[in-house]
Amino acid sequence: MTPYLHPPIVHFTIALVAASVLFDLLGVLLGKDSLHAAAWWNLLAGTIAVILTVATGLLAERAAEHDEAAHGVLEVHKAIGLTALAMTLALFTWRAFAKGRLPRRLRALYLLVSVLTMGTVLAGGYFGGELVFGHGVGVRAVQGLSPQHLGQDHKH
Ligand code: HEM
Numbered sequence: 327m328t329p330y331l332h333p334p335i336v337h338f339t340i341a342l343v344a345a346s347v348l349f350d351l352l353g354v355l356l357g358k359d360s361l362h363a364a365a366w367w368n369l370l371a372g373t374i375a376v377i378l379t380v381a382t383g384l385l386a387e388r389a390a391e392h393d394e395a396a397h398g399v400l401e402v403h404k405a406i407g408l409t410a411l412a413m414t415l416a417l418f419t420w421r422a423f424a425k426g427r428l429p430r431r432l433r434a435l436y437l438l439v440s441v442l443t444m445g446t447v448l449a450g451g452y453f454g455g456e457l458v459f460g461h462g463v464g465v466r467a468v469q470g471l472s473p474q475h476l477g478q479d480h481k482h
Pocket of ligand 1: 411
């Protein structure tokens with residue numbers, strides 16, 4: 327399977343999990359059940375996305391060449407990604423037991439866990455960006471650029 331599947335999928339995880347949590351918080355603020363329904367569907371899709379994200383990430387890890395410095399960041403990124411997977415699965419299970427509604431019992435704890443889950447997913451995204459844009463993991467260096475392509479013949 328191609329190792330290029332991780333980048334197009336990660337953004338679904340980040341957006342869907344974050345949207346789910348933000349819809350719930352807005353729902354509590356505005357007292358609208360429709361926002362909690364939106365949060366549930368986003369969480370359902372986000373859970374599928376995080377499973378695919380971690381699976382493709384593990385495949386990308388095997389294919390991506392990297393140096394010692396990038397290795398440390400990759401280990402952190404992986405640990406955060408696996409934690410995000412566990413937290414999202416836990417949140418999804420909790421919510422499924424409440425039939426997709428915002429749980430009545432331990433509501434504040436549920437919201438706290440959901441905010442922490444969002445933070446973990448976002449942190450995973452941050453370190454993923456650090457891997458690619460900070461350490462060039464998965465990036466092939468451009469060879470033999472002409473002065474024209476290096477931008478030496480034009481002004482900004
Ligand atoms: C919630 C889980 C995860 C999220 C949100 C996530 C997010 C990201 C992001 C945003 C990037 C930068 C790519 C881009 O900007 O297009 C990236 C790259 C990368 N991630 Fe993840 N990631 C997750 C889990 C994992 C796991 C578990 C691994 C396994 C080691 C992994 C391995 C990689 C690798 C090797 C790259 C470098 C680019 C590539 O080869 O595709 N990721 N990740």
